[in-house]
Amino acid sequence: MPGTTDQVSDHLLVASFKDEKLREASFTQLVRKYQERLYWHIRRMVVEHEDANDILQNVFIKVWKNLDDFREESNLYTWLYRIGTNEALTWIDQQKRRKSISLSDNEDIFSERLQAQKDFDPNKIEWKLQQAIQTLPEKQRIVFNLRYYDEMPYEDMSGVLGTSVGALKASYHHAVKKVQAFITGD
Amino acid sequence: MNRGNEIREELKNMGSILADMPCAMPYSVPEGFFENFTGSVQATIKYLNSAEKVPEWGRTMPYTIPNGYFNQLTGKIVAKAIADGDATELTKNTPFKVPAGYFETLPAQMLAAAKAAEPVTKKTRVIPLKSYTIFREVKWAAAAVFVLGICFGSYRIFNSRQANAEKMLASVSSNDIQDYVQHNYRLDADRIVTNKDISNLKLDNKDIIQYLNETGWD
Numbered sequence: 001m002p003g004t005t006d007q008v009s010d011h012l013l014v015a016s017f018k019d020e021k022l023r024e025a026s027f028t029q030l031v032r033k034y035q036e037r038l039y040w041h042i043r044r045m046v047v048e049h050e051d052a053n054d055i056l057q058n059v060f061i062k063v064w065k066n067l068d069d070f071r072e073e074s075n076l077y078t079w080l081y082r083i084g085t086n087e088a089l090t091w092i093d094q095q096k097r098r099k100s101i102s103l104s105d106n107e108d109i110f111s112e113r114l115q116a117q118k119d120f121d122p123n124k125i126e127w128k129l130q131q132a133i134q135t136l137p138e139k140q141r142i143v144f145n146l147r148y149y150d151e152m153p154y155e156d157m158s159g160v161l162g163t164s165v166g167a168l169k170a171s172y173h174h175a176v177k178k179v180q181a182f183i184t185g186d
Numbered sequence: 187m188n189r190g191n192e193i194r195e196e197l198k199n200m201g202s203i204l205a206d207m208p209c210a211m212p213y214s215v216p217e218g219f220f221e222n223f224t225g226s227v228q229a230t231i232k233y234l235n236s237a238e239k240v241p242e243w244g245r246t247m248p249y250t251i252p253n254g255y256f257n258q259l260t261g262k263i264v265a266k267a268i269a270d271g272d273a274t275e276l277t278k279n280t281p282f283k284v285p286a287g288y289f290e291t292l293p294a295q296m297l298a299a300a301k302a303a304e305p306v307t308k309k310t311r312v313i314p315l316k317s318y319t320i321f322r323e324v325k326w327a328a329a330a331v332f333v334l335g336i337c338f339g340s341y342r343i344f345n346s347r348q349a350n351a352e353k354m355l356a357s358v359s360s361n362d363i364q365d366y367v368q369h370n371y372r373l374d375a376d377r378i379v380t381n382k383d384i385s386n387l388k389l390d391n392k393d394i395i396q397y398l399n400e401t402g403w404d
Contacts, residue, residue, distance in 0.1 A: 020250060024228070026229075027228075028224055028228065031223070031224045031227055032224050035220055035223050035224065036220055039220070039223075040211060043211075044211070046213060047213075049213070049214075049215065049216065049219075053223075056223070057230055059326070060227045061227070061230060061231060061234065064231050068279075078402070096228075116363040117212075117213060117214075117229055118213060118214050119212070120212075124212065124389065125207060125208070126208060126211070127212050128316075129207065143218060144400075147193065148204070149211070151190060151192070151193050152311050152384075162275075173200060174201065176197065176200055176204060177200075177202075179204065180202050180203055180204060183203070184203070
């Protein structure tokens, strides 16, 4: 996660984006800097690469259109994660409406997608962990992923999800317990 | 302490086995995806920008058409279709069939359905202000009667005990009362006399009786 140096460089990226002559170059740098992190955050939610790619494209198009209006009240990467999370959730909602699936069916759909992934092996711990994560409620899944994989501080997570730090800590704690129970078969 | 250790420590404090598990994602990514992604986003943005900036050249078509062309077009097409045998005489009638008597019974059915769907409206109960005021006055009067009743009842109960006691006493003869007093006096007096402090006073029994009569035999 970005430290002070990163925040300075993010500020420079935002400032240079607002300059017409530097816009494309700064945008290219921004995409290169955050594409992998955002990609994996989205992919953990939607599982399929093609869907993650589509959503990620939408995210950066939104960034291109709205970075001029970004007031830097939050960190750039918090803002990017917020857009990424919302785009992924919107996509998931659209899929649910298209297929008229309920919440519980939603969990099954993503479990099926998981099992259809290349090299899927339920005996390997990293796949089992993904299966465990898919059993979590939507928001709790996001909290777990942001903390466990992205190592995001709770304060930044609060900015991304609009939830209090205390609630996030509780949610993460419960998520860890559930994931562990799934893995150990309890 | 770097961020990775913080997460691991947090999991250890929870007593979770996840603290020692590998963090790698098992998903595969197409080769060269991240190298090419920036370019593809830029291309998409360029395309969107160019589509948004459609130049305003006007939309008037320069071609001319014969007078009344569109007015006659439909008739010509129908005639041609009939001549070619591709279509029977076209009419404006729709081919759908309607059950016999459908339109005759429809109004009644609609009325019944509308009535069935009507929400049950409760008559709002109107409480006239006058009766509410009367009710309030009656309420206070009832409370006053209740309190009076308790007071009267209590008076009767406590007084009647005394009256009963007096009545009972009145029914006993003076001789019986005297015998009773003397019998009890003797016992009380004996008790008092055996008390050393009192016996030192050298009191007469009559003094004791008088004392007891004045202060009570309890």
